Amino acid sequence: MRITLKKRLRPLNWGRYLLIPAAIVLALLVGALLFLWVGVNPVRAYLEILKGAFGSFYNFSEVLVRATPLILCGLSVGLAGKMLIWNIGAEGQLVVGGIAGAGIALFFSAYIPGPLIIPVMLAAGFLGGACWGLIPGFLKARFQVNEIITSLMLNYVAILWLEHLYFGPWRDPAGRGFPGTAMLPDMAWFPRFWGTxxxxxxxxxFGAAVVIWFVLAYTRWGYEIRVIGTNLQAAQYARIEITRNILLVMTISGGLAGLAGICETAGIHYRLQQGLAVGSGYVGIVVAWLGKLRPGAIVLISILLGSLMVGGDQIQISLHVPSAISLVLQGAILFCVLGGQIFKDYELQVQGGKH
Amino acid sequence: MESAVIFVAKITITSSMAVLYATIGEIFTERSGVLNLGVEGMMLVGALTAFAATDCFQSLWVGVLFAMLISGIFALIHGFFAITFRVNQVVSGLALTLFGIGLSDFLGRPFIGKVSLKFEPFGLFPLDKIPVVGQILFTHSALVYPAYLLVPLAYVFLYKTRYGLQLRAVGENPSAADTVGIPVFPMRYLYTFIGGALAGLGGAYLSLAYTPGWKEQMTGGQGWIAIALVIFSMWDPLKALGGALLFGFINAFQFYCQAAGLTLIPSYVLRMLPYLFTIVVLIVITRWEAAKKRVGAPAALGIPFEREQ
Structure with a gap:
């Protein structure tokens, strides 16, 4: 028996809507094997994950909390991806954004009028991430240096810098050995909603998603980005400024991840500490590609993966299964969804018999 | 002074090994036209497998064997999606890395903090009796010595044998290779497996010899550094050795500064050095390639092969 892929003569019509659900089911089956491996009933595990994520209003609000940095990082990776730039450095840009914004709140809040402090922190977070994103952007635009490696290496540099700051010069003197900066002043805390x-x-x-969707769909600049991403030669013939666009895109891409950093810092932790770099930048890559780089889809996928993460935390508590399962499932889903795409254009052909 | 030189040279070698194995492996994979960015994930899977299998069978070499086998199979996941399903290889490789990080973290929990067998350094008699050179090169653990053979063998294989020529042909021009009867798909699968196996060996070196034990994400980006070194080496095993030793030297320098109590450079900057160094090296080599108008990358790298139908 021999199985081959053959190009479809007619495009797949209604079947295409089944591809993604089928891919997710397949990924969940991979997860089920792992649950069995560690001796946990997979059905029970998945029910617990669902309960953990959607069991109550508060649980779902936690999903939105988890989704927040994913949305911003997913948009960051997705915008760069539209131009076929691989920004793997959202994690580092997030960290530097957090450092920049927290730095403003910690050291300059006395000089800034109260109502302005949060906008200034947001701007600082954006700028911090933008600067960090500009480094690989510049190297790519000017010297054609592979941005995958440079942006990724800068993640490690940023995290080491962050650790140095909260273990060292920025450490809270009143913290009694707790590794972290002092609390940000009250007026720098981001407002929270609905008691969650x-x-x-x-x-x-949400705002960033709408803006990026609009820019990509309806502006000249968005059009240029899409042309560069789909056909570099055509872009060159049309005299689209590629160097400038790489710099611009990496500035905004880094800035979005930087926003994620300051939002986590000033919305959740209220200080710089270990929990800032927890991999949102990497999950952002999964989000962006599962969402096929479309802003609306990125928001939805972020919420979906956010629920997976909250559910993963839940089963760590209730079933003592490591929450890393959510990362495994994300990887599996990404594989299966990517692989599933081929069935749009190809079909499996099983040839029985001798050959 | 002499002892300081030996100290630095020895650590240069020990801390370059994991990256070296992974780099050689990725050179094979990329030479066949498959770009696998999952090295970090494969190394982690290898490191965990090596530690777990050693602990289970109480044999270091069984551990190494399992690590290479499992990492190789793990690489075939990427192979399957990249070669047969023709998905975007960058995304697929990233997915493999994330999957590997998650999987090793998930399955590795029971092994954190466990102590098991480890490869102890020993003098390779009689070579270790050579003054200075012998001390630097031949007083290591048993997982270091294979690298001394692997690098020249990989070089000879790649450039001086028929199989090496076929491998390069598959990566440069798969259609032409296919026309003359070279099995493109099986070759790509094979070298993806070999790349995974060598990354697994690198991981095993970490968890059994260099920093014995298991800890989640213990590779600390070495898989990515290996990918950078592939570019640095222009897909040449000999230059890969040079790159890996440079990386090892940066690490050794860091150890030396800490051991000698030199506070001239703050320790957090020292810890950033390997990553910053990788960036600088990449800039230099890219500039150099542009100046010489040479492109080291296999022409069909990252492009799925599809036979005309």
Missing amino acids: RVHLGLLMG
């Missing part, structure tokens, strides 16, 4: 931990950052995420 959902904060201003979620609105920033």
Whole structure:
């Protein structure tokens, strides 16, 4: 028996709507094997994950809390991806954004009028991330240096810098050995809603998604980005400024991740501490590609993966299964969804018999 | 002074090994036209497998064997999606890395903090009796010595044998290779497996020899540094050795500064050095390639092969 892929003569019509659900089911089956491996009933595990994420209003609000940095990082990766730039450095840009914004709140809040402090912090977070994103952007635009590696290496540099700050010069003197900066002043805390931990950052995420969707769909600049991403040669013939666009896109891409950083810092932790770099930048890559780089889809996928993460935390408590399962499931889903795409254009052909 | 030189040289070698194995492996994979960015994930899977299998069978070499096998199979996941399903190889490789990080973290929890067998350094008699050179090169653990053979063998294989020529042909021009009867798909699968196996060996070196034990994300970006070194080496195993030793030297320098109590450079800057160094090296090599108008990358790298139908 021999199985081959053959190009479809007619395009897949209604079947295409089944591809993604089928891919997710397949990924969940991979997860089920892992649950069995560690001796947990997979059905029970998945029910617990669902309950953890959607069991109550508060649980769902936690999903939105988790989704907030994912939306911003997903948009960050997605915008760069539209131009076929691989920004793997959202994690580092997030960290530097957090450092920049927290720095403003910690050291300059006395000089800034109260109502202005949060806008200034947001601007600082954006700028911090933008600067960090500009480094690989500049190297790519000017010297054609592979941005995958440079942006990724800068993640490690940013995290080491962050650790140095909260273990060292920025450490809270009154913290009794707790590794972290002092609390940000009250007026720098982002407003939270409905008595939950959902904060201003979620609105920033939604806002950013709308703006990017509009820019990509309806502006000349968005058009240029899409042309560069789909056909570089055509872009060159049309005299689209590629260097300038790489710099611009990486500035905004880094800035969005930087916003995620300051939103986490001033919306959740209220200080710089260990919990800032927890991999949102990497999950952002999954989000962006599962959402096929479309802003609306990125928001939805962020919420979906956010629920997976909250559910993962839940089963760590109730079933003592490591919450890393959510990362495994994300990887599996990404694989299956990517792989599933091929069935749009190809079909499996099973040839029985001798050959 | 002499002892300081030996100290630095020895650590240069020990801390370059994991990256070296992974780099050589990725050179093979990329030479066949498959770009696998999952090295970090494969190394982690290898490191965990090596530690767990050693703990289970109480044999270091069984651990190493399992690590290479499992990491190789793990690489085939990417192979399957990249070669047969023709998905975007960058995204697929990233997915493999995330999957590997998650999987090793998930399955590795029971092994955190456990102590098991480890490869102890020993003098390779009689070579270790050579003054200075012998001390630097031949007083290591058993997982270091294979690298001394692997690098020249990889070089000879790639450039001086028929199989090496076929491998390069598959990566440069798969259609032409296909026309003359070279099995493109099986070759790509094979070298993806070999790349994974060598990344697994690098991981095993970390968890059994260099920093014995298991800890989640213990590779600390070495998989990514290996990918950078592939570019640095222009897909040449000999230059990869140079790159890996440079990386090892940066690490050794960091150790030396800490051991000698030099506070001239703050320790957090020292810890950033390997990553900053990787960036600088990449800039230099990219500039150099542009100036010489040379492109080291296999022409069909990252492009799925599809036979005309």
